Amino acid sequence: MDSISDPLQTRWKRLQAKIDNLWGDRRQPRWRNSRFLVGFCASLVTVLLLTTTAWAYTVTVSPAAPRLGDTISVRMQPQQGTTEPPTVTMNGITYPSFPMPNGDFRAMVPTSPLDTPGGYMLQITGAEGAQTLAVELGDRNFNTQWITLPPGQTSLGTDHEFARVAAFKSIVTPDKFWNGPLLRPSQGRVSSAYGNRRYYNGDFAEGYYHRGVDYAAANGSPLVAPAAGHIRLVGRVADGFELHGNTIGIDHGQGVLSIMIHLSRIDVQEGDFVQAGQVIGAIGSTGASTGPHLHWGLYVNGVAVDPVPWRFDGVE
């Protein structure tokens, strides 16, 4: 975020300097000076040009005051009717946008407890030019858990499951399959919220946060799809999913993915298309799990975001 090198900022600064010069010295009635009038009119033209050529998307960001874990939805309304999707860059990462039914474009910027709260710039780049928009990412408190690991515990997980899960998390497809707020995937009670941070044997785990929501439910109780989508990952303990246990991954489209782990039963196959509310498996305690529960992770463009806004307000 180097605003000095931003050509638009530089233009604004020059324009600002011009305007400051115009109004800086009020001792003389400068409007009687014809050169002043010419300069003033030229400045007005510059302002209009900047308005029509550079600030070409009308941008709406929601939520207006995002906090850590929120998904920042960036809607861009083209003023010149261009149909090429613009991109949104924040904190050095560029996110795609997708067309909405009314001709607007929308990009989703994920945030997580690992982000630093504070001011960020959204850089919008597209057929109608480039523009920047300031966003304030608010801080938020997450619960902290202290975990004591027995000495000599070996780390779980196979290369096979990590590779498959990583490949799943990178999926971004153009069609949008969710519609309205996401459904509760299990009727069990929430036993662990999104975003919890951890200490292991007294040491803070910098890169760790609870990347989903846990629902405690009886072994064999139903798991439903929180939204429609394509089944793009089915992993089983027998195939090496020793950490995640039996796993289902759903592609809801446009970089929005659900992953469900520790299942006792899987009712779907890769390639299936499932509807919101469809039973796709059953809750269990397979993999690294201390009791029957569902872990539901909601990923947006590769980052586990807080599912709560998606469940209750919905992201359209």
Ligand SMILES: [Zn+2]
């Ligand atoms: Zn969990």
